[in-house]
Amino acid sequence: MSFTMAQLIEQRQGEQYALHKLYINPALARVQAIIGFDKIYARGEGCYLWDSDGNRYLDLLSGFSVFNLGRGHPLVKQAIQEVLALDRPSLVKMDCPLLAGLLAEELVRRMPPGLDAVFFANSGADAVDTALKFARAATRRPRMLYLDHAFHGLTLSTLALNGGKQFRQGFEPLMCGFDAIAMDDLRALEDRLRHKDVAAFIVEPIQGKGVYIPSDGYLPEAQRLCREYGTLLICDEVQVGMGRTGRFLCCEHWNLEPDIVTLSKSLGGGYIPVSATITRRRIHDATFNRLDRCQVHSTTFGQNELAMAAGLATLHVLQEERLVERAATMGEKLLGGLAALRDRYEMIADVRGKGLMIAIEFKPPRSLGLHAAWTAAEAAQKGLFAQLVVMNLMREHHVLTQVSGPDLNIIKLLPPLIIEDKEVEMIIAAFDAVMAEAGKVGGRVWGQSVQLIKHALAG
Numbered sequence: 001m002s003f004t005m006a007q008l009i010e011q012r013q014g015e016q017y018a019l020h021k022l023y024i025n026p027a028l029a030r031v032q033a034i035i036g037f038d039k040i041y042a043r044g045e046g047c048y049l050w051d052s053d054g055n056r057y058l059d060l061l062s063g064f065s066v067f068n069l070g071r072g073h074p075l076v077k078q079a080i081q082e083v084l085a086l087d088r089p090s091l092v093k094m095d096c097p098l099l100a101g102l103l104a105e106e107l108v109r110r111m112p113p114g115l116d117a118v119f120f121a122n123s124g125a126d127a128v129d130t131a132l133k134f135a136r137a138a139t140r141r142p143r144m145l146y147l148d149h150a151f152h153g154l155t156l157s158t159l160a161l162n163g164g165k166q167f168r169q170g171f172e173p174l175m176c177g178f179d180a181i182a183m184d185d186l187r188a189l190e191d192r193l194r195h196k197d198v199a200a201f202i203v204e205p206i207q208g209k210g211v212y213i214p215s216d217g218y219l220p221e222a223q224r225l226c227r228e229y230g231t232l233l234i235c236d237e238v239q240v241g242m243g244r245t246g247r248f249l250c251c252e253h254w255n256l257e258p259d260i261v262t263l264s265k266s267l268g269g270g271y272i273p274v275s276a277t278i279t280r281r282r283i284h285d286a287t288f289n290r291l292d293r294c295q296v297h298s299t300t301f302g303q304n305e306l307a308m309a310a311g312l313a314t315l316h317v318l319q320e321e322r323l324v325e326r327a328a329t330m331g332e333k334l335l336g337g338l339a340a341l342r343d344r345y346e347m348i349a350d351v352r353g354k355g356l357m358i359a360i361e362f363k364p365p366r367s368l369g370l371h372a373a374w375t376a377a378e379a380a381q382k383g384l385f386a387q388l389v390v391m392n393l394m395r396e397h398h399v400l401t402q403v404s405g406p407d408l409n410i411i412k413l414l415p416p417l418i419i420e421d422k423e424v425e426m427i428i429a430a431f432d433a434v435m436a437e438a439g440k441v442g443g444r445v446w447g448q449s450v451q452l453i454k455h456a457l458a459g
């Protein structure tokens with residue numbers, strides 16, 4: 001009997017939400033339906049998705065920053081197809097694969113000074129988990145520090161570094177000795193470091209949940225304090241790395257020289273899961289410190305040929321197409337256009353970001369009718385206004401966005417780094433129209449709130 005993916009997809013297209021309700025995550029399938037995101041996508045290319053009726057959507061989620069190159073980049077596709085056609089000997093395990101060595105070499109070339117040892121794994125949480133283990137092995141210290149609002153993954157170890165209680169609820173107790181401190185509070189940091197029992201301080205140089213940016217002097221001074229007290233600085237670049245903020249690594253904005261960097265998401269070119277933990281040789285070697293411990297930390301699919309090829313092709317494209325520089329220039333245009341809306345719409349509290357990682361934060365309106373609508377929505381669920389804006393952008397403008405985290409009245413934009421002026425104009429026009437509509441109590445934005453409040457109250 002023949003088996004082709006094309007045939008299978010043609011036969012079963014349209015059943016996805018029913019299948020997910022049956023076999024995967026019914027709650028998520030329901031939420032997609034409630035917020036009007038239950039589309040049947042048929043194709044993706046560049047910055048766009050198309051549904052099965054041929055409607056086009058501008059994708060400002062980028063798979064949570066997986067598609068920095070856009071979808072279906074031909075060079076990444078070609079690299080993967082070549083590896084398949086060559087029948088490359090992937091995952092021999094008892095060898096040292098060439099492509100892993102080449103990708104490590106390319107990554108090291110792009111790192112701050114001194115980061116010259118690479119460990120490959122499969123996901124962002126894997127990379128962070130590796131960083132934590134390496135830090136403990138290198139320092140022989142037990143504790144970790146992380147920032148309020150931080151997000152470093154959802155495995156049991158990375159959850160212990162999660163600054164949002166919504167994610168932790170139901171899974172405690174977590175690892176002990178992992179403590180949160182407030183961003184920009186250097187005194188709190190030094191108070192913790194002084195005991196010399198902290199293995200590592202982990203930061204997202206710009207936080208993914210909320211797009212919170214530290215004040216300019218914070219990270220350099222935090223790095224200095226870490227050095228003084230023998231604590232390693234980990235920059236988690238899983239979301240903000242790979243050019244997203246207009247530099248290859250976000251920590252370059254502050255000329256940081258961290259001890260460990262984690263990368264994932266876009267490194268696989270939007271095709272193959274892969275992550276890398278890049279560190280100083282002495283830190284790496286503290287884990288693999290004897291011949292009989294040469295595999296004491298390892299993961300089965302790390303270094304697989306498809307992932308390594310995707311990584312090599314992705315780095316090549318970022319450089320050849322100057323996408324990091326492009327993220328900086330297009331980001332400035334988008335940020336400027338959205339910031340101009342802040343002056344016109346009272347509910348926009350702030351527009352911030354770097355490169356193509358941008359947040360729009362909302363605040364309660366002053367006018368009486370709108371204020372009442374806002375209060376009712378927020379009483380049912382915090383951040384519900386941002387969700388209404390996201391729903392409206394999708395329904396009326398076919399623009400995919402996201403609320404930046406639980407309980408936040410913040411929308412986050414993560415467009416592919418390939419966007420052009422026309423997409424920037426589309427985004428600004430769509431926001432303009434939705435904010436104008438949100439200024440009318442009886443308008444289409446608030447019209448959906450009753451339904452949403454009902455669902456929120458029903459849990």
Ligand SMILES: Cc1ncc(COP(=O)(O)O)c(C=O)c1O
Nearest residue numbers: 123124125151152153208238239
């Ligand atoms: C900064 C950061 N670290 C780690 C992770 C976890 O990555 P993954 O979902 O691939 O495990 C994420 C995911 O969004 C992230 O944003």
